[in-house]
Amino acid sequence: MHPTYADVKAAADRIAGHIRPVVLAPADPDTIPTGGELWLALEHMQHTGTFKARGAMNFTLAHRERGDLPKVGVTIASGGNAGVACAWAATKVGSAATVFLPSTAPTVKVARLQALGAQVMSGGPTYADAAADCARYAETTGALRSHAYDDPYIAAGAGTLLEEIVTQLPSLDTVVVSVGGAGLFTGIATAAAHHGVRVVAVEPENCRAFNAALAAGHPVDVTLDSIAADALGATRVSEMSLTAAAAADTHSILVTDAQIIAARQHLWDTRRLAVEHAAATALAALTSGAYLPRPSERIAVIICGANTDPSDLVPSR
Incomplete structure (x- = not known):
């Protein structure tokens, strides 16, 4: 099922007071x-x-409203960030989370999960391996299975971000x-x-499940080889993303x-x-010139996550 705009608005009402409103900052003109x-x-x-806190909170609160949040809690497969958000949301409603990670997940994300009290389980080297283990766990235990991206509540919660941006920038032309x-x-x-x-x-370019799906007209599997694959490393996108792409x-x-x-x-x-x-992938479209804005185009680029080890950033001189 594909989320509607009404679902995004409902999510905004549901998670209000639980999440931090987005902060917008003007970029330097030479960016x-x-x-x-x-x-x-x-x-x-x-x-x-x-x-991902937005979607996780919307998912958890919506299922609690429906009365189908089990005592055993929620389970999810994740490259790390969705699992952290799921565990955080679960703690907010007094529930538990079991998170399945690929064995390649960054240690910084594993540490955050453990700090949130989540049960952390490791799958094979890819997200797909972790997802298969998560599905078996949900079937065996009765845990409510969440999804890192392919769920209407998750997607609708994420959509609340644009609602906030448009409220602050009503003449917005483009979001990256x-x-x-x-x-x-x-x-x-x-x-x-x-x-x-x-x-x-x-x-x-070597982690392009959405681009490949657009070209094929349906979700297809892709191989992954990118420095950003720990967070963008889905081997295929959801069907509902193509429905959303066609409408926008x-x-x-x-x-x-x-x-x-x-x-x-x-x-x-x-x-x-x-x-x-x-x-940084979104911003790279602009700093590299891969996307060339019109002279008067008003753009918002989403800086979506900070669960990183900063030790590889080069000190400024």
């Missing part, structure tokens, strides 16, 4: 190559360090967003279609790992923002 106006949506300052499994994209595009906002979906003015952009690294370093050098490579 974009052809003029225009650029704003940074600093969602990396959200609870749990990513936008990193895409992995496309849950954030689905919610953003659903709200963007209502407001007449263009959506620029940005992926690493959607543009798919690919960037290289080198461009992602440069954009991440740019945020550190100019703003002292230590963000994930996944968060």
